[in-house]
Amino acid sequence: MQASPxxxxxxxxxxxxxxxxxxxxxxxxxxxxxxxxxxxxxVRRAVQxxxxxxxxxxxxLATRRVGAxxxxxxxxxxxxxxxxxxxxxxxxxxxxxxxxxxxLILLLAHTPRGTERLRRxxxxxxxxxxxxxxxxxxxxxxxxxxxxxxxxxxxxxxxxGTPRWYVDPDNRGGGRLAAxxxxxxGRQRIAMITGQVDxxxxxxxxQGFREALTLAGLPLLxxxxxxxxxxxxxxxxxxxxxxxxxxxxxFAAGDGMAxxxxxxxxxxxxxxxxxxxxxxxxxxxxxxxxxxxLTTVRQPVRSLGREMxxxxxxxxxxxxxxxxxxxxxxxxxxxxxxxxxxxxxxxxR
Amino acid sequence: MQASPxxxxxxxxxxxxxxxxxxxxxxxxxxxxxxxxxxxxxVRRAVQxxxxxxxxxxxxLATRRVGAxxxxxxxxxxxxxxxxxxxxxxxxxxxxxxxxxxxLILLLAHTPRGTERLRRxxxxxxxxxxxxxxxxxxxxxxxxxxxxxxxxxxxxxxxxGTPRWYVDPDNRGGGRLAAxxxxxxGRQRIAMITGQVDxxxxxxxxQGFREALTLAGLPLLxxxxxxxxxxxxxxxxxxxxxxxxxxxxxFAAGDGMAxxxxxxxxxxxxxxxxxxxxxxxxxxxxxxxxxxxLTTVRQPVRSLGREMxxxxxxxxxxxxxxxxxxxxxxxxxxxxxxxxxxxxxxxxR
DNA sequence: TTCGATCATGGAAGCGCTTCCATGACAGGG
DNA sequence: CCCTGTCATGGAAGCGCTTCCATGATCGAA
Numbered sequence: 155m156q157a158s159p160x161x162x163x164x165x166x167x168x169x170x171x172x173x174x175x176x177x178x179x180x181x182x183x184x185x186x187x188x189x190x191x192x193x194x195x196x197v198r199r200a201v202q203x204x205x206x207x208x209x210x211x212x213x214x215l216a217t218r219r220v221g222a223x224x225x226x227x228x229x230x231x232x233x234x235x236x237x238x239x240x241x242x243x244x245x246x247x248x249x250x251x252x253x254x255x256x257x258l259i260l261l262l263a264h265t266p267r268g269t270e271r272l273r274r275x276x277x278x279x280x281x282x283x284x285x286x287x288x289x290x291x292x293x294x295x296x297x298x299x300x301x302x303x304x305x306x307x308x309x310x311x312x313x314x315g316t317p318r319w320y321v322d323p324d325n326r327g328g329g330r331l332a333a334x335x336x337x338x339x340g341r342q343r344i345a346m347i348t349g350q351v352d353x354x355x356x357x358x359x360x361q362g363f364r365e366a367l368t369l370a371g372l373p374l375l376x377x378x379x380x381x382x383x384x385x386x387x388x389x390x391x392x393x394x395x396x397x398x399x400x401x402x403x404x405f406a407a408g409d410g411m412a413x414x415x416x417x418x419x420x421x422x423x424x425x426x427x428x429x430x431x432x433x434x435x436x437x438x439x440x441x442x443x444x445x446x447x448l449t450t451v452r453q454p455v456r457s458l459g460r461e462m463x464x465x466x467x468x469x470x471x472x473x474x475x476x477x478x479x480x481x482x483x484x485x486x487x488x489x490x491x492x493x494x495x496x497x498x499x500x501x502x503r
Numbered sequence: 504m505q506a507s508p509x510x511x512x513x514x515x516x517x518x519x520x521x522x523x524x525x526x527x528x529x530x531x532x533x534x535x536x537x538x539x540x541x542x543x544x545x546v547r548r549a550v551q552x553x554x555x556x557x558x559x560x561x562x563x564l565a566t567r568r569v570g571a572x573x574x575x576x577x578x579x580x581x582x583x584x585x586x587x588x589x590x591x592x593x594x595x596x597x598x599x600x601x602x603x604x605x606x607l608i609l610l611l612a613h614t615p616r617g618t619e620r621l622r623r624x625x626x627x628x629x630x631x632x633x634x635x636x637x638x639x640x641x642x643x644x645x646x647x648x649x650x651x652x653x654x655x656x657x658x659x660x661x662x663x664g665t666p667r668w669y670v671d672p673d674n675r676g677g678g679r680l681a682a683x684x685x686x687x688x689g690r691q692r693i694a695m696i697t698g699q700v701d702x703x704x705x706x707x708x709x710q711g712f713r714e715a716l717t718l719a720g721l722p723l724l725x726x727x728x729x730x731x732x733x734x735x736x737x738x739x740x741x742x743x744x745x746x747x748x749x750x751x752x753x754f755a756a757g758d759g760m761a762x763x764x765x766x767x768x769x770x771x772x773x774x775x776x777x778x779x780x781x782x783x784x785x786x787x788x789x790x791x792x793x794x795x796x797l798t799t800v801r802q803p804v805r806s807l808g809r810e811m812x813x814x815x816x817x818x819x820x821x822x823x824x825x826x827x828x829x830x831x832x833x834x835x836x837x838x839x840x841x842x843x844x845x846x847x848x849x850x851x852r
Numbered sequence: 853t854t855c856g857a858t859c860a861t862g863g864a865a866g867c868g869c870t871t872c873c874a875t876g877a878c879a880g881g882g
Numbered sequence: 883c884c885c886t887g888t889c890a891t892g893g894a895a896g897c898g899c900t901t902c903c904a905t906g907a908t909c910g911a912a
Contacts, residue, residue, distance in 0.1 A: 162626070162628065164897095164898060164899085165898065165899060165900095166898080166899095174861090174862090175861065175862040175863080176862080176863095176898095176899085176900095177861070177862050177863080177864095177900085177901080178860085178861065178862070180899070180900060180901085181860095181861095181900095181901095184900085186901095187859095188859070188860060188861080189860075189861090190860065190861090193860085193861090205626075207623060207626035207627045208627060208898085208899070209627060209628055209897090209898055209899070210627040210628065210629045210899095211560060211563045211564045211569060211628065211629075211897085211898080211899090212564055212867090212897070212898035212899040212900090213898080213899055213900075214560045214867090214899090215560045215561055215564050215867045215868070215869090215897085215898080215899070215900090216866080216867055216898080216899045216900040216901080217867085217899080217900065217901095218867070220560060221629075222608070237590075238587065238590075240590070241586075241587070241589070241590050244609070244611075245611065248609065248610075248611040249611075252611075252614065252616055252617060252620065253616075257608050257610075257624070257629060258608065258609050258610070259571070259606050259607065259608055259609075260593070260597065260607050260608075260609040261597075261606075261607070262593075262594065262597040262598075262601075265601065267601055268601060271601065274556060275606070277511065277554075277556035278556045278557060278558060278559040279511065279558055279559065279560065280559045280560075280570075280606060384789075384792055413792075417792065420794075440733075440789075443733055443762075443766065445769075445794065513867095513868060513869085514868065514869060514870095515868080515869095523891090523892090524891065524892040524893080525868095525869085525870095525892080525893095526870085526871080526891070526892050526893080526894095527890085527891065527892070529869070529870060529871085530870095530871095530890095530891095533870085535871095536889095537889070537890060537891080538890075538891090539890060539891090542890085542891090557868085557869070558867090558868055558869070559869095560867085560868080560869090561867070561868030561869040561870090561897090562868080562869055562870075563869090563897090564867085564868080564869070564870095564897045564898070564899090565868080565869045565870040565871080565896080565897055566869080566870065566871095566897085567897070
């Protein structure tokens with residue numbers, strides 16, 4: 155067993171043991187074609203016997219490839235990361251990276267200090283690329299991304315400008331789906347709870363919602379802003395009800411806020427969907443467990459993460475993947491059912 | 504502006520510009536005392552002008568210190584990471600590391616492949632230390648941790664054995680708190696929903712719960728296992744009700760499961776707390792928003808993460824922090840209120 | 853048989869930094 | 883004024899790996 159405090163073996167020791175030059179050993183290990191079968195095999199055995207694993211730092215220094223990418227979550231508010239949305243994205247990213255030999259460096263940049271750290275990471279070449287989530291209006295991360303020469307992939311568009319590489323859910327289309335559904339089910343007095351106004355996702359969802367409403371000849375009674383939290387949804391809903399006690403439907407730009415809206419309705423003695431229909435956005439894991447189960451626009455969050463990672467790897471490897479828009483679709487549940495026949499209330503489109 | 508594709512400046516260039524030797528430059532940058540004020544200042548200026556940032560890979564190779572630690576989340580089930588619990592831990596870890604110059608490498612090791620990756624990370628010396636969360640019974644990660652020479656800190660005890668360094672919430676004490684509370688409030692027919700039986704946290708919570716119940720002279724009607732998910736809690740509650748339709752209280756070893764239990768009760772037409780009192784464990788962000796708001800044993804999840812990180816850094820720096828048990832305490836809300844006077848129903852102990 | 857062409861081979865030069873060690877300047881005590 | 887101790891200084895040797903390049907062996911074509 156010898157859990158000895160022995161140093162890790164080095165390439166030289168492997169080479170010595172295999173009776174070949176260090177160069178040959180390196181080649182054999184890296185599957186370079188210019189090695190004879192015999193040496194290749196000898197090296198393989200030596201590696202095996204010594205339990206050799208190449209030191210990644212040394213390799214990184216020689217190849218100028220670090221073997222790690224950063225996932226930076228921008229936020230002025232630490233708990234934003236606690237949002238299941240980010241966990242899901244991270245999961246997606248991780249699941250893709252698992253198939254590569256890249257490590258995932260997680261950076262929660264909610265303080266100025268965090269931004270500064272990212273700057274240093276990039277300047278110190280600690281990573282081969284960067285994924286940026288949820289960049290807000292004047293977020294300094296956005297600027298950082300512009301300055302670095304490293305590949306950067308955006309998750310969700312920034313408010314201004316279009317980055318070279320991004321993957322974005324079809325927020326606008328999703329907003330439209332919500333509006334069409336409510337219109338189709340006969341709602342007339344419709345309001346909306348949007349997210350932070352400096353988040354492109356909020357803006358695009360509202361935009362799509364407005365478009366489709368207009369097309370259906372329906373007015374948008376009012377819009378109140380939340381912050382994607384349950385609590386934010388609660389109070390936005392209260393404000394909406396105060397101004398428009400007679401509204402019969404509300405679209406929230408995020409499931410968390412939709413859950414908050416449901417709570418407020420319940421507290422006010424209003425029933426969903428009989429009195430007010432509620433549609434959310436995201437289709438988080440908790441949506442089906444809401445009371446009543448939440449009708450919501452589904453966006454493929456885990457795929458978002460996975461595609462960001464895939465895209466970044468492509469760029470790092472010198473390929474040019476285009477950018478990507480992921481489709482959204484409506485998941486109908488009880489908080490805003492389809493109107494009459496209620497037949498195919500599972501998944502509408 | 505010159506967003507030129509110029510190479511990053513190297514230490515040699517800084518030295519040249521400052522008119523000192525590379526050695527002196529290195530010393531100045533690393534605050535080595537053996538440098539004159541004059542040179543120190545000259546180097547500072549050169550660094551400034553060139554925008555020099557030391558290449559961390561090169562530094563790592565020379566110092567044999569990578570400047571990164573791994574947070575590995577063990578799980579056979581990918582979505583476990585989506586549990587807000589882990590997000591919160593991660594947040595705590597990150598908040599501490601932010602004050603150091605260590606990077607956080609996140610490893611979601613839910614597949615055999617993930618385990619293999621961790622093995623390689625350790626062998627390839629890609630990190631200076633390791634934090635391990637939620638190690639289950641026969642988890643291979645546990646074995647890995649034993650074999651590596653790198654510092655390892657456990658978050659939550661493993662099922663068998665006691666690692667050298669760990670931080671663990673006082674699960675047993677928390678279980679006791681729950682039992683005492685239910686006993687004190689006059690409940691008699693008490694059941695429990697536990698977590699996976701190969702998780703030490705589950706076992707300890709149940710153990711504490713049993714102890715205090717026995718001490719109070721109350722029987723434990725039944726125990727059903729869930730898996731810390733809402734769905735698991737739902738079905739466990741159903742099984743409990745089937746076997747003991749007359750139970751009047753249930754303690755769930757996790758908030759997710761408690762929420763599930765509440766749902767089942769609601770569906771069965773039972774009221775909480777009038778018919779059945781429900782106590783959870785964790786005090787997740789969603790606990791106060793449950794219906795009814797959940798009485799639960801609070802564990803300081805973010806601190807758990809922060810303390811793990813602090814501990815790991817200590818070990819890496821050659822200090823020996825002891826291990827740590829974090830206190831839990833009861834947060835009383837409506838799902839299991841205190842009995843009569845209902846006066847201090849805010850935070851009991 | 854001869855002559856390139858082909859290719860396995862290993863020496864050596866890095867990658868960019870830290871740090872050991874030898875050197876010399878300088879200050880203060882005798 | 884000399885000697886020893888102190889300390890700033892920079893040359894050079896790594897850290898462990900990749901890769902350029904020169905060398906020599908091998909082989910088939912001429």
